[in-house]
Amino acid sequence: MNLFDVVGPIMVGPSSSHTAGAVKIGNVCAKLMSEKIVKADIFLHGSFLATGKGHGTDKALVAGLLGMKVDDPDIPNSFKIARERGLDFSFSPIDLGDSHPNSAKLLLIGESGKTLDVVGASVGGGQINICEIDGLDANFSGDYPTLIVHNLDQPGHVAEVTSMLQHKYVNIATMQLYRSGRGGNAVMVIETDQEIPSEAIGWLKHLEGIIKVTYYSPGEAENYV
């Protein structure tokens, strides 16, 4: 947290967690899709479900998918704008178990037929956490360029990824490792201070034992799913 997080942010009300955080979840999803979204089935969990309507959480999620920022005065009109732009959306309740009370699951379809399944949580003060992408653990904030690598749990993959980052002069801000079990599927979630060049992402994708590479950039919309 810095001084600007305390004094701000500038945002459309009424709630940093239920409104601004919801816009940010939509923004990250839109960037991960990196193409026009034509259908969004949105499932609300916990407090998002209980008080979401009164807080405009539904409008905020759709606004985020349309690429609006947290201070866009058009957030309250997002449903109308979505219809005009050909984004078909729906809302349903869901029970995501132990997930954070302010969570939503979004099933998205892009104009090329591409699909994306994201679970995101608004964890307070407008901060978010992207918990899952396409059913796999993710766990990142969306504040930094983020590299998510799903790989087989074998020796050397962490070294391959971190050497590539060193080679490209990219500094690691945070790094998390998980695995389903010894020798099973593993996940690396790496937040970085600099953007990672696209050719480096492409190179990673072709390595033996790497199952999937997802890159999220908080700046320009780009991804390599």
Place this chain on the structure above:
Amino acid sequence: MYSSLFDICGICEREGISFWEAIQKEDASEQNIECDKHFKIMTDFYLAMKKSDENYDENLKSHSGLVGGEAKRISDRRKENKLLCGDFCGSVMEKALRVSESNACMKRIVASPTAGSCGVVPAALVSYQERYGLSDDKMVEALYVSGGIGEVIAKRATLSGAEGGCQAEIGSASAMAAGALCFLMGGDAEQICNAAAMALKGLLGLACDPVAGLVEVPCVKRNVIGAINAVTSADMAMAGIKSKIPADEVIDAMKSIGRGMSPDIRETGNGGLAATPTGKELVK
């Protein structure tokens, strides 16, 4: 990020700089932003606060219909010169309502420090600027002072109603505004800390008990008490009244009170006003 107001006072004294400069210097260095650019970003925040007041629409109602048009009523009474609390406090009250009603009605505000408490700091600062005709630059310096106080509260305790109850939101906003007003009146670092301490002390223990879990009832009107409390705290500090408990210890007390609060009165909408028969009725 400073971890105590005591440290900020120490830096001011050692380096011979103003309270706001100590805060700017530290954050600009932490974020690796030049001071000029840092000041410009803070200016954007202040201008957005003024806009959040200007853009008030008396005809809007919140989604639930519980909030809307309150500031207009105060404005009318103020124009008729009928307010018991006088014109300056009248302006503070009106602006606190204008900005926090706007928040409830999905308009653009500055979450300073949170969306629910967004009316307090602009109500105090913009009213002061209108009354004394100060430049925006001077007001931005005051906003630094408020931010530094908020930062220490965030570091030592919390700014979140879900963690610390309403004292962490309206109480913190009130402490931030009190320090900023004190600075504008020419208060030194010690007086600024006393103003912040007295403002927060007055609101310790305040529950976060929103009806239907929405940032409407009682949040909008609590912005008024936070803003007015900032004015009286700043006046007390300028008169030489000191907080017997130092500001940093008041903040620690806020944290420990928040920890002891039942989750029912920490933004869940299950206790306090939300659990009253009328509160429950309003949910329907």
